[in-house]
Amino acid sequence: MGWLRMVVVGLMVVIIAHKLSKMNKEPPLPTLDPNPWWAPGEPQQEDVSINRFNINFSKKEVDDLKARLALPLRLTPGLEDANFTYGINADTLHTIVQYWRKKYDWNKRQTRLNTYPHFKTHIEGLDIHFMRAGAKAGSAKNVKVVPLLLIHGWPGSFVEFYDILPLLTNPQEGSSVVFEVICPSIPGYGFSQGSSKQGFGQLEAAQVFLKLMKRLGYKQFYLQGGDWGSLIASNMATMYPNNILGIHVNMFTINTPGANLKMVLGALLPAGVVVEEEDQHKLYPLSTFVSMMARESGYLHLHATKPDTIGAALNQSPVSLAAYILEKFSSWTHRDNLHQPDGSLLQQHFPISLDAMLDNICIYWFTSTITTSVRLYAETFNKNFVSKSLDNIPCVVPAGLVTFAHESVNSPKSFASHKYYNIVTNNDQATGGHFAAMEEPALLATDLHQFVNIVEKKRT
Template identity: 50%
Template sequence: QTILCRLRSFEYSQKNAVLVPAAALGIGGMLVYWLRSRHKIKAIEMGDGWWGPGERPLQGKEDESIRPFKIETSDKEIEDLHRRLEQARYTPGLEGAAFHYGFNSGYLRKVVTYWRNQFDWRKQVEVLNKYPHFQTTIEGIDIHFIHVKPSYVPHGRAVRPLLMVHGWPGSFYEFYKIIPLLTEPARHSLNEGDVVFEVICPSIPGYGFSEAPHQKGFEAVAAARIFHKLMNRLGFKEYYLQGGDWGSHITTNMAQMLPQSVKGLHLNLIFVGRQGLRRMISVMLGAYVPWLVGLTREDVQRMYPFIQKNIYELLRESGYLHIQATKPDTAGCGLNDSPVGLAAYILEKFSTWTDKSFLHKDDGGLESKYSLDELLTNVMIYWVTSSIVSSMRFYKENISKDPTMTANARARVYVPTGIAAFPQEIVHTPRTWAKEIYRNIITYSYMPRGGHFAAFEEPKLLAQDIMHFVRKVEQL
């Protein structure tokens, strides 16, 4: 019995010899993880990259020329589109489904009929070419952008450079209605000409007429670096930034990377990923004593009931995100081959992201805010460039990493920041939460109407808010 006790004691000590260090290692690892994620940094390192095919050339300087670019089409391109539209197969819809199951198949037939018989792509190409287009090679890939300067500048007025960055599933075309309001505000009765911009709208690499990266790993920080290089190449030392969707993420990274170059950052969507006990307490108390946790009456109206508006509705609208953040190439194959499938996939977002109530409409409310020509022009930019797959990959490159451990998640934004909070945006971020990341908020505006595609849907409202923000910054 004494021998058995000793054997058991030995076995117990042997287990302890393994379990105790393992537990200590696990707890230590968690502590290091927590400390690293809590450690804040002042700025993101700019670094460098190569996204062209093969290895980066060892010798020779990259061609830094700015080349004029023109969008073109052909009979072959249009004939191929028409053939595919004519051969489309449709799925019978469910009675009374509206947009609850996605794009309504009955309305899709109407859109495709218009696309095939009335939509004039040649005319829309002329519309796209009304602003000057350019390309330049940065880090091995061709970057497309439009650069619009004011036709008239009042004497003594300075022109402010403004970089505007789109998101998914949008494009540079989203900004076509807001550009004249910013470059010629007096002509559009927006002000007396005291704030005038020249506007630069690039296409994110892999979107539209910007070349897709040939290497893995191209995410928002890389896009931010490329756009800084673009602005530097255009001769700008200081400039304003504006963005929504991915454009918000990219321009935020630009402000974190080179704050000395960013005069001001204006956003119409805020990403604040940090959760935790403090946020949980804020959510719980906000429903009853909002003033105690820094929430306004408008915040409460937009955020509550919290579970419905921030979990159920977000889950309903984010299914695409999980696909694109994991296996984008699989779903992208069908979209790249079928213009009808591509239109349904893209235009569904322009319905419920513009207004959540459009879910209940048979036509998704699309034509109440946009024309079919506008919507299909955006779809065509993806179609003729075969860029839907590369645009979807941007999700995988950004979301596949632990968001709390990336440098941009641990850096704060100290440049002057303006926020336009549109009521139909997918998610509402109150000012008190935004301040956790954006430490120098100059303006925070509760916009009276509008949703996710602000520049496309409410160009005048957005232009006014940008100007209001810039005036405030210029007075600092």
């Protein structure tokens, strides 16, 4: 009966493809207000100056954090043998809080965070923060300096990029480029001011970042990002192709009718018919993928519907904030970490240092931006954004795609081609997860260098 199943599925494909051909007309680019005002009150004359600043939280703020960490912990013992399957457990959190209280040195870490110069400027009424890492071509011959906008995600921040920056700004063997890196904080994250008005989503962030790069003198530049960084970069490349030399992403989700049809058909047809055999593991069996997504995406529904509720809870206690964020660092670096007693967070082989994770949490804590950061979900998963149909508008600029083995969402190239029409590189990495720049900075940097070298060679 295998032939009969193939015939039935084939007929389904023809019928659905016919319907999709009517639905899948390319929508026009959405129109944005070119000069919105996201700060409180009415629009005012904008100060376009760019000002240097240092990360320097006061002794009062640091002492307040220490006092809150010193409060008795009210933790419920974990269930026997549950490990991290119910989320972060009491024993692990207790150990981390004790380290945070007694061994973590914020003053020392703050000095490290100031290694690269930080700046702020006003755009559309908001204070926009960015870190700048200058290219160091030095005496290297035949090395070209190219500008790169490097965009973080949630629950990350600019802290994600400290280990990868030297690999981007210094000459690397086999590469003819070095990068002048601009690393902004998404509005509502860290030192970038959050919107006071409804409607500021990832598309609006794309416009802000384009204005930032133009203000810095870059009319054309490369993009790199994961998580929100990937989505914002994709929007920029789709909306402003004349300004984008190339886009490189280490997480990409494809939500077009054609890709969604392929996902379903790939579960019904033999391997290799719809999805390349080497890509089958990224999505199939589909029941396993759906189960994993249901388990790991509860936060997303909460952020998208009631961001201020979860934000208020997390903003009251650094321990609560740490529990919420650290659980994501555990489960998103390797899918099997939830079966480890400590979620692997305290194990020597864990790819991200505890200090680096606490640096990231401290940025959220000291800037009090957890609420404004998660509002980005509510402004994305709504009718207003969906109606713009960005997913169905092709990205035509050169694209570099890299998949890390333990990323929660991995799309086969045949799916990605429904969005990215000019895929230059598409590589799979055997290690690494969601926080690629922190986990595998060398692999991510090498992949980015490879992509940009190919694009630059074609351009010249």
